[in-house]
Amino acid sequence: MNIALIIAGGSGNRMGQDIPKQFIHVDNCPVIVHTMLAFQRHPDITAVAVVCLGGWETVLSSYAHQYNVSKLRWIFAGGINGQESISNGIYGLKKNGVKKDDLVLIHDAVRPLVSQSIISSNIAICKQYGYAITGIQCREAILESDDGFCSVTSIPRDKLIRTQTPQTFRLENIINVHEQAKSKGIINSVSSCTLLAELGGYEMHIVPGEERNIKITTTEDLEIFKVLRQTSKEDWLK
Numbered sequence: 724m725n726i727a728l729i730i731a732g733g734s735g736n737r738m739g740q741d742i743p744k745q746f747i748h749v750d751n752c753p754v755i756v757h758t759m760l761a762f763q764r765h766p767d768i769t770a771v772a773v774v775c776l777g778g779w780e781t782v783l784s785s786y787a788h789q790y791n792v793s794k795l796r797w798i799f800a801g802g803i804n805g806q807e808s809i810s811n812g813i814y815g816l817k818k819n820g821v822k823k824d825d826l827v828l829i830h831d832a833v834r835p836l837v838s839q840s841i842i843s844s845n846i847a848i849c850k851q852y853g854y855a856i857t858g859i860q861c862r863e864a865i866l867e868s869d870d871g872f873c874s875v876t877s878i879p880r881d882k883l884i885r886t887q888t889p890q891t892f893r894l895e896n897i898i899n900v901h902e903q904a905k906s907k908g909i910i911n912s913v914s915s916c917t918l919l920a921e922l923g924g925y926e927m928h929i930v931p932g933e934e935r936n937i938k939i940t941t942t943e944d945l946e947i948f949k950v951l952r953q954t955s956k957e958d959w960l961k
């Protein structure tokens with residue numbers, strides 16, 4: 724089985740809206756539903772699971788029903804940060820009988836423009852190498868700053884990869900990573916790939932990402948999302 728595990732545990736403070744960003748409507752459909760439908764449409768995705776912000780589970784279920792997200796099978800409780808939310812999701816899958824060799828595509832709820840080809844490549848690369856991380860070459864010059872106002876250092880961009888999601892693992896492997904993190908007291912890693920990097924010793928194979936696979940963080944991103952939907956090559960988006 725290939726399971727999309729969508730992480731929607733965040734409250735979206737940076738958006739400055741009353742509604743968490745994953746539940747904001749764009750073109751009459753909540754962002755998280757756009758995201759679930761992207762996975763639902765992929766023929767190799769067996770099921771969708773969502774790690775949901777507390778108090779929004781019923782809303783999510785009724786949206787899934789309303790928009791016919793028939794592959795949504797599990798909703799798990801969100802954690803206090805990304806690492807804990809992912810952990811809740813993978814242990815939830817294990818408890819619900821997902822097999823250790825099954826693939827888990829961990830994806831941000833607020834990346835609704837993930838393409839069918841990124842999903843296909845994640846599955847293929849994970850099957851071949853064990854760990855698939857979507858990423859995109861850094862094109863900008865990068866400065867390092869402690870306060871955001873002043874910098875005296877730049878970081879060479881040639882080797883820098885900006886990570887996106889999905890980040891894909893066999894269930895057994897990602898559970899093992901979280902077990903190790905627990906035993907080492909690592910509790911606040913920002914993503915699965917940063918956790919693997921902190922633990923060390925993992926070869927994370929990069930799946931080419933896309934600029935349009937944006938993470939909706941600010942109200943400006945919402946505007947960008949609307950425009951990108953209209954100019955998409957993927958017909959079902961329009």
Ligand SMILES: C[C@](O)(CO)[C@H](O)COP(=O)(O)O
Binds near residue numbers: 887913915
């Ligand atoms: C996983 C991620 O999208 C990789 O770019 C990113 O780290 C998620 O960050 P957030 O803190 O959940 O917004």
